[in-house]
Amino acid sequence: MTFRHSKVSISPYIYTTAISHFAKGPFMCMILNYPAIVGCFEYFQYFCTMDELYYDAIDLLKKMISTPSFSREEHEVADLIESQMNNWGLGPMRHGNNVWCITGHDSSKPTLMLNSHIDTVSVAKGWQRDPFAATETEDGRIYGLGSNDAGASVVSLLATFRHLAESDQSYNLIFLASCEEEVSGKNGIEATLPLLPRIDMAIVGEPTSMQPAIAEKGLMVLDGTVKGIAGHAAREEGENAIYNAIDVIEALRSINFERRSSLLGPIKVSVTQIEAGQQHNVIPDLCKIVVDVRTTDAYSNLETLDLLRKAAGEKCALVPRSTRLTPSSISPTHPLVKRLEILGKQAFGSPTLSDQALMPFPSLKIGPGDSARSHSADEYIDTWEIRDAIQTYITLLDGCNIN
Numbered sequence: 339m340t341f342r343h344s345k346v347s348i349s350p351y352i353y354t355t356a357i358s359h360f361a362k363g364p365f366m367c368m369i370l371n372y373p374a375i376v377g378c379f380e381y382f383q384y385f386c387t388m389d390e391l392y393y394d395a396i397d398l399l400k401k402m403i404s405t406p407s408f409s410r411e412e413h414e415v416a417d418l419i420e421s422q423m424n425n426w427g428l429g430p431m432r433h434g435n436n437v438w439c440i441t442g443h444d445s446s447k448p449t450l451m452l453n454s455h456i457d458t459v460s461v462a463k464g465w466q467r468d469p470f471a472a473t474e475t476e477d478g479r480i481y482g483l484g485s486n487d488a489g490a491s492v493v494s495l496l497a498t499f500r501h502l503a504e505s506d507q508s509y510n511l512i513f514l515a516s517c518e519e520e521v522s523g524k525n526g527i528e529a530t531l532p533l534l535p536r537i538d539m540a541i542v543g544e545p546t547s548m549q550p551a552i553a554e555k556g557l558m559v560l561d562g563t564v565k566g567i568a569g570h571a572a573r574e575e576g577e578n579a580i581y582n583a584i585d586v587i588e589a590l591r592s593i594n595f596e597r598r599s600s601l602l603g604p605i606k607v608s609v610t611q612i613e614a615g616q617q618h619n620v621i622p623d624l625c626k627i628v629v630d631v632r633t634t635d636a637y638s639n640l641e642t643l644d645l646l647r648k649a650a651g652e653k654c655a656l657v658p659r660s661t662r663l664t665p666s667s668i669s670p671t672h673p674l675v676k677r678l679e680i681l682g683k684q685a686f687g688s689p690t691l692s693d694q695a696l697m698p699f700p701s702l703k704i705g706p707g708d709s710a711r712s713h714s715a716d717e718y719i720d721t722w723e724i725r726d727a728i729q730t731y732i733t734l735l736d737g738c739n740i741n
């Protein structure tokens with residue numbers, strides 16, 4: 339056993355389980371002789387491996403936090419992860435600031451991808467601590483930018499990959515640490531997926547308190563232009579584009595979508611920006627609006643866009659900046675979802691967006707930490723959350739079928 343991280347104690351569960359296993363060992367040996375000794379040895383080995391994985395994960399997380407990795411500036415942290423993977427003999431591959439490793443590929447097996455992101459948002463106002471110091475408190479709390487979102491997921495999934503890669507599984511396995519997630523950038527997962535083997539299923543690490551999000555809302559941002567006719571404000575002339583926009587905004591606000599997602603609830607439409615007018619005495623002939631639309635699996639993004647255009651009417655042109663961030667979901671009867679249910683986990687629909695939106699295959703979002711701590715001052719992760727995540731991922735995935 340290695341104790342390189344003396345501040346963290348072994349969880350009482352593992353300790354008592356290990357002790358009781360050892361206590362049973364000699365007795366079982368008397369009855370079953372050899373197999374019990376082997377079983378005892380194997381258990382002990384596994385126990386050691388879990389500790390190794392855990393301490394390595396904590397070490398790597400601290401290094402990641404100390405390496406600023408704002409979106410589109412992830413080069414250094416990608417270097418760090420790549421060199422760590424090399425040290426562990428994982429044979430990393432890289433495209434830009436995306437780094438991945440693959441177990442031996444068998445084309446007759448389905449492929450599971452473990453993915454999380456290495457970029458962070460910028461430093462929020464109100465930090466009381468150094469966001470890059472990776473300080474750990476006496477009670478095992480690590481503060482730092484990206485500790486919760488999504489460094490803890492990256493290191494826990496990488497630990498899981500290392501464990502699963504040691505034995506034969508019914509699936510091929512890929513671990514991908516991707517960049518530009520926080521900005522849905524084009525050089526992140528979208529650029530990397532075409533370079534990977536065909537993927538059948540993904541586990542996406544994001545802070546969900548290790549509860550599985552089996553559906554996630556998509557996003558469309560629409561630029562709206564509402565026309566009018568210019569005129570002098572003193573005379574009865576022109577057609578005020580702002581007044582026309584009021585009608586459009588009211589129509590968008592009260593739109594009623596017939597279908598409703600059972601997991602994600604209604605589609606959320608919010609007008610979030612408005613701009614019009616040049617000077618006080620001119621009736622404006624143009625009013626621009628921006629509409630934020632959180633889409634669900636009840637409609638495709640294109641269907642949603644079509645309904646919004648109909649509601650907005652002829653006076654408003656609605657142009658999407660992109661329709662590529664689609665809602666995603668996985669069947670509640672999928673074997674992995676069922677297995678999580680047995681582990682006492684509660685499936686839910688997530689309102690926040692992740693790289694799942696860019697994955698054209700089923701995916702499940704689950705990871706250590708709390709979504710409410712993301713993008714906020716004094717972001718932290720508790721070390722027990724990382725140990726729990728590694729154990730849960732391994733229990734979920736070791737020896738399971740993913741189809």
Ligand SMILES: [Zn+2]
Binds near residue numbers: 455487488519545
């Ligand atoms: Zn995230």
